[in-house]
Amino acid sequence: MGDAGVMEKLRTEITKGEEIRYISHLDYARVIERAIRRANLPVAYSEGFNPHMKISFASALAVGVTSEAEYLDIELNQAVAAAEVQERLSAQLPAGLRLKKAKYVDQKTPALMAVVNLAQYKVIAPAGSDFAMIEKAVAEFNQALEVRYIRESPKGKKEIDVKDYVEQDIAVEQKDGLVILSMTIKITPTGSVKPGEVLKALVENFALNVVEAGALIHRTGLFIANEKVLLSPIDL
Numbered sequence: 001m002g003d004a005g006v007m008e009k010l011r012t013e014i015t016k017g018e019e020i021r022y023i024s025h026l027d028y029a030r031v032i033e034r035a036i037r038r039a040n041l042p043v044a045y046s047e048g049f050n051p052h053m054k055i056s057f058a059s060a061l062a063v064g065v066t067s068e069a070e071y072l073d074i075e076l077n078q079a080v081a082a083a084e085v086q087e088r089l090s091a092q093l094p095a096g097l098r099l100k101k102a103k104y105v106d107q108k109t110p111a112l113m114a115v116v117n118l119a120q121y122k123v124i125a126p127a128g129s130d131f132a133m134i135e136k137a138v139a140e141f142n143q144a145l146e147v148r149y150i151r152e153s154p155k156g157k158k159e160i161d162v163k164d165y166v167e168q169d170i171a172v173e174q175k176d177g178l179v180i181l182s183m184t185i186k187i188t189p190t191g192s193v194k195p196g197e198v199l200k201a202l203v204e205n206f207a208l209n210v211v212e213a214g215a216l217i218h219r220t221g222l223f224i225a226n227e228k229v230l231l232s233p234i235d236l
């Protein structure tokens with residue numbers, strides 16, 4: 001932590017729970033900004049006609065997805081002990097958001113969006129057939145060299161190869177009638193793939209028989225992958 005008057009960059013690790021899983025990333029950012037104001041933290045603002053709070057996120061979370069590892073950088077005009085920031089900010093966060101950790105990082109530390117390149121998820125869905133058939137579908141996906149998928153957005157349709165973004169084989173397990181898929185997805189400068197899209201590709205291309213509409217998606221980690229070493233942004 002530096003001297004008062006010197007710009008400080010505070011990195012935080014936050015969970016996003018069931019209570020707010022359906023808010024957009026934009027609304028999530030607004031909730032964070034309001035909490036920072038109520039906590040009366042000496043946050044820095046950009047210059048210009050329309051100054052905005054200097055905060056930055058690692059990777060936007062899709063609507064409906066919960067997470068135990070969201071990261072946020074907050075720039076402060078003066079140093080406040082990280083433990084005090086955690087206490088003051090935690091008191092202002094709504095149900096569904098929990099501040100797990102806060103620590104100062106060097107001001108020159110690269111932006112989160114520039115360095116976070118890997119995300120891990122669990123996709124949990126009711127089983128629609130016996131587990132052997134589900135295992136077979138996942139195994140065929142893992143063995144495939146490419147998996148074409150048509151992404152639809154307001155901008156139109158675009159074909160992507162899902163396997164370009166899946167870092168390692170998808171693991172599958174069964175528990176209490178539910179199928180749990182664990183997947184690791186690359187975040188690249190040119191794009192990524194959503195876990196929901198991977199699930200849909202499994203259903204459409206490999207006849208994975210799960211109740212897709214009942215699937216819950218949970219982000220379990222965001223990482224900086226560097227020469228086979230995984231670091232969480234808070235551990236830099």
